Amino acid sequence: MATKKGRPVKGASETRQSTDKKKTEGGYSMNIKPLADRVVIKPLEEMEMKKGSIIIPDTAKERPMQGEVIEVGPGKVEDGKKIAMEVKKGDKVLYGKYSGTEVTIADVEYLIMRESDILAIVS
Numbered sequence: 001m002a003t004k005k006g007r008p009v010k011g012a013s014e015t016r017q018s019t020d021k022k023k024t025e026g027g028y029s030m031n032i033k034p035l036a037d038r039v040v041i042k043p044l045e046e047m048e049m050k051k052g053s054i055i056i057p058d059t060a061k062e063r064p065m066q067g068e069v070i071e072v073g074p075g076k077v078e079d080g081k082k083i084a085m086e087v088k089k090g091d092k093v094l095y096g097k098y099s100g101t102e103v104t105i106a107d108v109e110y111l112i113m114r115e116s117d118i119l120a121i122v123s
Helices: 012-019
Strands: 038-043 066-072 076-078 081-083 092-095 101-105 108-114 118-122
Touching: none
Parallel strands: none
Antiparallel strands: 038 066, 038 108, 066 092, 076 081, 092 118, 101 108
């Protein structure tokens, strides 16, 4: 590596390496694109509440029913017509308690579900 007045100079390969990854809100972008009318949702963490000295273990806690839309599929095709998605990236949504499929990507848990499983958009 070349130096300039005692400081290292970045080479082309080092610069390219740092710009290959796209930055997003929560870190680096995911390499997942939902198909049809599916969406990827990151469940919002619920505030931990305890009454008195009772501590509820993680296994007994209810699943959150609110989350943020991270990725959206292109939409459903019905009778040869494409039906646009109503939700978009960044929307806060409410969904059914047992909706979707849990997946873990880069140690972060996400839900993949159909748009029809989303109950409402929270504003």
